[in-house]
Amino acid sequence: MSVHYQRHGDIGVIQIANPPVNALGQGVRSGLVNALKEGIADTDAKALVVLADGRTFIAGADIREFGKPPQAPLLPDVITHLEACPKPLIAALHGTALGGGLEVALGCHYRIALAGTRVGLPEVKLGLLPGAGGTQRLPRLVGVERALEMITSGRFVEAEEALEAGIIDAISDAKTPLEAGLAAAQEVLADAQTPRITGQLPAPAADSQAITKTLEHLNQQSPELFSPFRIVEAIQACVDAESLEAGLRRERELFLACMDSPQRAGLIHLFFAARSPHLVPDVEKASAFKHVALIGEHPLFVRLQKAAQKAGISLTSAPDEATELCLLAPNAPRDSGKARPVIALEEIGAGSDSASSKDSALSLIIAENGHIAELINVSAEPLIQQRAALTLKALRLNIVVSQQKSMLRAMHAATQQAPTSERQSALEQLSVNMAKQGFCYRESDLDLLAVEAFGYPRHLGGPHRQATLSTAAKDV
Structure with a gap:
């Protein structure tokens, strides 16, 4: 099982175990929904924590699903379930929370990260945009200008900057995500920390200057690219949409347009090319010289x-x-x-x-x-x-x-x-x-x-x- 539920005292823990990087394959997505239901139904659990085994939180989509028809539940639906959880829902991050991994964390009500954690939405590097609420929830936390810069560049953000920007709520000196998550949950229950439901936050203030500046930069640096300009449209929709749901619908339309773009296919071809160029065919059990x-x-x-x-x-x-x-x-x-x-x-x-x-x-x-x-x-x-x-x-x-x-x-x-x-x-x-x-x-x-x-x-x-x-x- 890729995801399992267990209670620690009065805290329910949803634990992802999908090595090596806990990618958001169909098994993890359905597992998250089922474990969340179990946690909500557990009357002895007053708060829930989402965390992951191994060396990282969720590092993004499952590359084995690239190019294949999507299987339910889709990630936007999973995150809608997380955000609607009636109990405080804490994400305990470590390693990296990238792409859909950060979008999962944004769907939780409180985010704590171990020191050294990095977050980001790098979908632009594959000719895409964040398609599970990243362009709608991140601007609600950090504003239009920083969201534009982060998502159009796809860069990784260190924990200290993520805290300063409001992406995460705290950095923990705990040794493990479990320790950090349980401690944060107890603080939330004791009203020492205040959870935030990201989707219920007001839309960010309009920032036409940031939009104009970003478009000028993109037209100078990469006018031939498709997805960065769609990212700008999606973030503008976050400002203009009458509701989170309307913004998410527009994000999905733009995401699917990117999926249909020939550029997406070219960039994903290079993504796979970069995974194994050092491997000599038909050679097994080789090790480096020391x-x-x-x-x-x-x-x-x-x-x-x-x-x-x-x-x-x-x-x-x-x-x-x-x-x-x-x-x-x-x-x-x-x-x-x-x-x-x-x-x-x-x-x-x-x-x-x-x-x-x-x-x-x-x-x-x-x-x-x-x-x-x-x-x-x-x-x-x-x-x-x-x-x-x-x-x-x-x-x-x-x-x-x-x-x-x-x-x-x-x-x-x-x-x-x-x-x-x-x-x-x-x-x-x-x-x-x-x-x-x-x-x-x-x-x-x-x-x-x-x-x-x-x-x-x-x-x-x-x-x-x-x-x-x-x-x-x-x-x-």
């Missing part, structure tokens, strides 16, 4: 060193007996001792392979903007490439694995040679050719590299996807 030598000097090494301790990886400036993997800066002297895997680091703008890379089984190409890197398998066993990729990922480097030749190098050359107006089409043609030649393990890897390293429009989903769609349209 002892790595960084040979030579390079700015990247400074970044890796900062992440090493948290990753549990030992880094040295020269190989020793414990060394399992070497990473060579361009033109650094190669270790001629014990045979061990070597990654040759290469500069994206260099005209040809560095001397140190010619006999290396693996090459690492760093994008000029530093956002992403490509780990190419020249002649290594697949398991070695996978272990190396896991090592670099543990060191906080965004990695795409590939084989034979560098996709980053080819894309860089194509963008340098093509006129600015033709760079998108050059990347599209190149991505089709590289996929045919088998450079990539997954065609989506081409899309991810083009977007993150070369600024291909994110909402289009990447050049290979776009080229494929164009070909399909011509064939119809």
Whole structure:
């Protein structure tokens, strides 16, 4: 069972257990409704607490449901049930409360968060807007200007800012969400804290200046995007609607318009592309190397060193007996001792392979903007490439694995040679050719590299996807 109910003294606890991030799948949604009914019917429970197991509260929607027909109960209906609870309903937050997770919390009557909690409504990054009351309830708490900024950017908000803004009611120094939630419930029952039913708060004051400023910013920064402008419309509806219910209806209309947008499909394609670009197909039970030598000097090494301790990886400036993997800066002297895997680091703008890379089984190409890197398998066993990729990922480097030749190098050359107006089409043609030649393990890897390293429009989903769609349209 994804959600269960249990009473602690005179406090009923609704506990979500849907690892790893307590995503709001259909089982969790129906479980919340059933557990809420149980809590309301429990005459010995004077207040109810909603919390989650594991390392986080609810981190958003269940990605396994993306693209599938929605199943009842829909999240807006679940939150309507929560908000209508006749008993004080406390949300105890920890980790992250994102997207639908924050919307669930906004449907509760009081929000307490453990230190370090982050909240946010990042749906805009998937070409959507919050579709379960986020554009209607958040402005009632924080006003139009802050709601516009938060939702159109999709940024995460730290607990301290969330408290100052009124999104949460308190930060707890308790060790667990259960301790924090029970303590908050007792304070509410003792009238030491006052719960607020968000949907019953007055609509925020009109702020035409904030609306105008946001629209100007969006038209300057991302005029081609669809969902940010619909977010502005939804928040304006929060101001203008005659009731919460009317505002929610307008939000739902705008949410469904975003769902129908081609941009949403492109952004979700990239979302999935970014989940597994470091995985080598058909390699299982691989683990990161724990002892790595960084040979030579390079700015990247400074970044890796900062992440090493948290990753549990030992880094040295020269190989020793414990060394399992070497990473060579361009033109650094190669270790001629014990045979061990070597990654040759290469500069994206260099005209040809560095001397140190010619006999290396693996090459690492760093994008000029530093956002992403490509780990190419020249002649290594697949398991070695996978272990190396896991090592670099543990060191906080965004990695795409590939084989034979560098996709980053080819894309860089194509963008340098093509006129600015033709760079998108050059990347599209190149991505089709590289996929045919088998450079990539997954065609989506081409899309991810083009977007993150070369600024291909994110909402289009990447050049290979776009080229494929164009070909399909011509064939119809």
